[in-house]
Amino acid sequence: MKNASARMLSKVAVVTGAGSSGPGVGTGKAISILLAREGAKVLLVDRSESAADETLQIIRSEGGDASVFIGDVSSGEQCLAAVKTAETLYGRLDTLVNNVAVTSSAEVVDVEESDLDRLIDVNLKSVVLMTKHAAPRIAAAGGGSITNIGSISALRATGRQTAYTASKGGVVALTSLWAVELGRSRIRVNCICPGTLYTPIAVGLFGMSDQVRWDRANLPPLGTEGTAWDIAWAALFLASEEARWISGVTLPVDGGFIAATPQWGADVERLRDRGPRT
Ligand SMILES: NC(=O)c1ccc[n+]([C@@H]2O[C@H](COP(=O)([O-])OP(=O)(O)OC[C@H]3O[C@@H](n4cnc5c(N)ncnc54)[C@H](O)[C@@H]3O)[C@@H](O)[C@H]2O)c1
Numbered sequence: 126m127k128n129a130s131a132r133m134l135s136k137v138a139v140v141t142g143a144g145s146s147g148p149g150v151g152t153g154k155a156i157s158i159l160l161a162r163e164g165a166k167v168l169l170v171d172r173s174e175s176a177a178d179e180t181l182q183i184i185r186s187e188g189g190d191a192s193v194f195i196g197d198v199s200s201g202e203q204c205l206a207a208v209k210t211a212e213t214l215y216g217r218l219d220t221l222v223n224n225v226a227v228t229s230s231a232e233v234v235d236v237e238e239s240d241l242d243r244l245i246d247v248n249l250k251s252v253v254l255m256t257k258h259a260a261p262r263i264a265a266a267g268g269g270s271i272t273n274i275g276s277i278s279a280l281r282a283t284g285r286q287t288a289y290t291a292s293k294g295g296v297v298a299l300t301s302l303w304a305v306e307l308g309r310s311r312i313r314v315n316c317i318c319p320g321t322l323y324t325p326i327a328v329g330l331f332g333m334s335d336q337v338r339w340d341r342a343n344l345p346p347l348g349t350e351g352t353a354w355d356i357a358w359a360a361l362f363l364a365s366e367e368a369r370w371i372s373g374v375t376l377p378v379d380g381g382f383i384a385a386t387p388q389w390g391a392d393v394e395r396l397r398d399r400g401p402r403t
Pocket residue numbers: 141142143144145146150151152153154170171172173176177196197198199223224225226227247274275276277318319320321322323324325326327353
């Protein structure tokens with residue numbers, strides 16, 4: 126990287142879910158690109174080769190340094206292999222971003238056990254196992270950071286998302302626990318809770334008709350649509366030395382959504398149909 130004042134110069138980062146395809150940029154992709162622009166060497170972890178390769182090509186075309194690890198992070202073996210790959214390729218590890226997640230939509234009375242298992246495995250178990258394997262290596266490098274990507278769904282009811290909320294609630298709770306457990310190893314642990322973004326996952330989940338997109342942009346007090354870049358700037362800050370005294374924080378990046386409760390996020394359409402109780 127040419128910029129000598131880059132904030133992540135000579136740092137090594139692992140980002141899970143670093144690819145993304147479809148309309149809108151994914152959070153993992155945006156975080157990886159910003160970290161690389163600031164000088165980090167980034168291991169892009171994704172189960173989709175084509176998705177990860179998209180991110181890789183963007184970073185390389187900008188003169189950045191990144192590599193791809195293809196694997197499913199719901200497997201502990203793959204988590205360990207990803208972390209070892211970063212160490213083998215780059216000789217150290219400074220930063221982990223636990224970004225990966227999948228979604229489903231069901232109220233508690235309709236939740237499918239298989240869906241619950243899948244979301245807990247991908248969204249929560251992966252965060253635990255990536256952190257388990259990464260933390261000792263980050264400590265060995267003299268300390269660094271772990272940033273978990275949670276969701277406003279862990280902080281407020283956002284509707285029809287029992288499995289997703291269960292998984293993200295765990296991510297938020299573990300952030301505090303690990304900030305305490307890993308503090309003396311000089312590892313800062315923080316969590317970003319994104320709001321109503323326009324990303325490939327959101328398009329897959331909500332369809333994003335013009336009306337839904339308008340509703341989601343209209344929900345937060347700022348009245349604008351969030352993008353993956355809004356999350357990526359926060360993730361870059363939390364990974365950088367500028368955040369050296371910040372740990373155990375859960376940071377909503379949501380256009381003010383959490384400040385304006387009660388609101389039911391993605392469920393506005395259903396609430397509109399249902400109307401007030403008489
Ligand atoms: N999009 C939103 O509106 C929104 C809102 C709140 C929170 N979030 C959170 O932000 C994060 C990123 O969301 P995004 O929508 O930007 O998605 P994204 O595009 O960054 O991430 C999805 C990527 O993860 C990969 N992936 C999925 N399962 C995997 C697995 N088992 N192993 C390895 N890779 C896997 C996919 O191939 C895809 O490339 C997630 O944690 C999500 O819960 C998003």
